[in-house]
Amino acid sequence: MGFSNLIYLWTAILPLIVLIYYFFRKKYKDQPVSSTIFWDEVMQETKASPYLKHLQRNALLYLQLLALLLFVLALMNPFIKQTELAGEQSIWIVDTSATMLLEDGGLTTFERHKEEMNTLVNELSGKPVTIITTGEEPKVIVRQETEPSVIHKAINNLEVTYEKEQLTKAIDMAQAFIGDTSTSMYLFTDSVERGELPIESENIKWIVHGASKDLKNVAITRFAATTTEDNVLALVQLKNETDEEQVTELNLMDETGNVLISEQVTLKGKEELTKTFDTLPLVSALTVNIEVDDHYKEDNTMLTLLGSGMSQIVIDQQMHQLVQKGFQALNKDVKIAPSDQLEAMKDVIIVTNQAELLGKTDTPIVLIGRNDEVAEEINSLVDVSDDALFAFSSLEDVYVHSIYPAFDQFETIATIGEKPFIQRSARGDIVILADIQSTDWPLHPSFPLFLWGLQNELVGGTENLGTFSPNESRSVPLATGEWSIYSGEDEYVSSIESGSEFRAPVKPGLYSIRSNEEEKQFIVQLSPEERTVQEGTSFELGVIQNSGEEEETKQSFIQWLLIPILFILVIEWEVQRRRGFAN
Structure with missing residues (x-):
């Protein structure tokens, strides 16, 4: 002071x-007189x-x-001295991913961070602040703002978007506001490694606010199901992220909420367990839920949609025998057809290498190799994304000798040496840019698992839109007209026009999209990264140089x-x- x-x-x-x-001042002397002598008793109190x-x-x-x-x-x-690192501005990067809903002491990490941000507003001393939220598309909430009331309002309006944090993208956006200005960078997240933060500049100091420590979590990391002739086969993968044994109650429910199976599961410390259920009745959707005492509830539920299982798979007779045998092992209803008959087929799944069929038919296509290009040699291993297609099939050890050129407009979901290997078209076709015989993939257990996931996705895609990440944008095949999105509780969410980009809702769950004549279901699911938690970290990194001195602010009271x-x-x-x- x-x-x-x-x-x-x-x-x-x-x-x-x-x-x-x-x-x-003038003083008076007490003098008792006869007229007041009897007041003594009154004055005793x-x-x-x-x-x-x-x-x-x-x-x-x-x-x-x-x-x-x-x-x-x-x-x-009078004033109170407050010592701060010299800096002309503050930039706050706010993590809005699902793991910010870790709850401890009645408050989530996100709510606690909002309280910390509101406290920091009172200590800005007139310095401008910029707030950026994370996600696939980072957003600037306020830019170079100095008015406390505006900043408080922006903080109170922040919400969790459940998206994958994509922290690197938010940091890259923040760099555009720094330049040569000395900056205090505040990162409000659950956990981050020091090596993920750029510290090349002497004009930046990082102040990281993480989640609480010693949080425990048991998660559903994988869930898939497929329809057989008489019943449904489901696979559930659980993970105990604590060091102690955890007892959970696992429930499998149908689309109406009826419990099909209820089972107590015991997980040892750090154990990852896969359970299979092969006697489930035929249903259109399945939900798995675990009841466990942990700090993160968002990863305790997972959903999947099932197709009718009746779509026939038609394989081009020019395809390698390994492809034919692989699909026949999974589905008895597989037909081998001449190449010139494929274009005329309807309501089937076509497996071929004829690239010209893409876009010529409404039938889902699995393109393995290309007949219109020449493959180029590449000696490398496969690197896959977190796409749901690879939920149970790891391709990291697969060797590929040569690959074909990629399609420019398709989404790449697996690469080899930074070149596309597996792609998905806007309408859901799957393209494998290599001949099966030029890989050792069939020798790996991931091959039949991949074909199983591929069949499950394409069969389901003929009846529903599939699975999306929160707030994901994607082109989807919808008929002409206006479509409305409704939640599982039949509450209206939003509307889109056919042909426009489809954006999934933010909150995970089961949804339906309806037009006047048609209705399709789809799922919004947390990404795998948001189904695991790490120990909270809070630290400071870097020093802002200002003639080697710290800046002192005076808070008058x-x-x-x-x-x-x-x-x-x-x-x-x-x-x-x-x-x-x-x-």
Whole structure:
């Protein structure tokens, strides 16, 4: 604490003047007289409280001294010193991913971070602040804002979007606001490694606010199901992220919420367990839920949609025998057809290498290799994305000798040496840019699992839109007209026009999209990264250089002195009025 106007210290003489005045004022001597001698008994109660009587006699003195002392302090402008790193601005990166809903002590990490941000607003000292939220498309909420009320409102309006955090994209956006300006970068997240933060510049200091430590979590990491002739086969993968044994109750439910299977599962510390259920009744959707005492509830539920299982798979007779045998092992209803008959087929899944069929038919296509291009040699291993197609099939050990050129407009979901290997078209066709015989893929257990996932996705795609990540944008095959999205509770969410880009809702769950004549279901599912939690981390990194000195701010609290001064003056006036102004 200090004073910025010590020149007004001379005003401390004012309380002394008042005190001296009271010492030399005219005093009276108590003299008992006959007319008041019988009042002694009445005054016994007052004499029994001499301190109260003293206070009553000298109330004005004490009030005047207190008011003058506070007035002297106010003139000297007292302040509290706050030491901060030198910086001309602050940039706050706010993680809005699902893992921010980790709950501890009745508050989620996101709610606690919002409280911390509101506190920081009061310590900005007029410096501009920029707030950026994470996601596939980072957003600037406020830019170079100095008005506290505007910043508080922006903070209070922040919400979790359940998207994958994509922290690198938010940091890249923040770099555009820095330039040569010294900046304090605040990162509000659950956990981040120090190596993920760029510290090349001497004008940046990172202040990371993480989640609480010692949080426990048990998650459903994988869930898939497929329809056979008479029943449904489902696979559930659970993971215990704690060091202690955890007991959970696993429930499988149909689309109406009826419990099909309820089973108690015990997981050892750090154990990952896969369970298979092969006697489930035929249903259109399945939900798996675990009941467990942990700090993260969002990964305790997972959904999947099932097709009718009746779509026939037609394989081009020119395809390699390994492809034919692979699909026949999974589905008895597989047909081998000549290449020239494929284009005319309807309501089937076509497996071929004829690239010209893409876009010529409404039938889903699995393109393995290309007949219109020449493959180029590449000696590398496969790197897959977090796409749901690879939920149970890891391709990292697959060797590929040569690949074909990629399609420019298709989404790449697996690469080899940074070149596309597996792609998906806008309408859901799957393209494998290599001949099966040029890989050792059929020798790996991932091959039949991949074909199983491929069949499950394409069969389901003929009846529903499939699975989306929260807030994901994707082109989907919809008929002409207006479509409306409804939640599983039949609440209206939004509307889109056919041909426009489809954007999935933010909150995970089962949804339906409807037009006047048609209805399709789809699922919004957390990404695999949002189904696991890490230990919370909070730290500071980097130093802002400013002639080797730290910047000190002075927080004045003169306003807190003016209010009691005014209050004391009102009390003093009331005391004087009761005694009579003439006295």
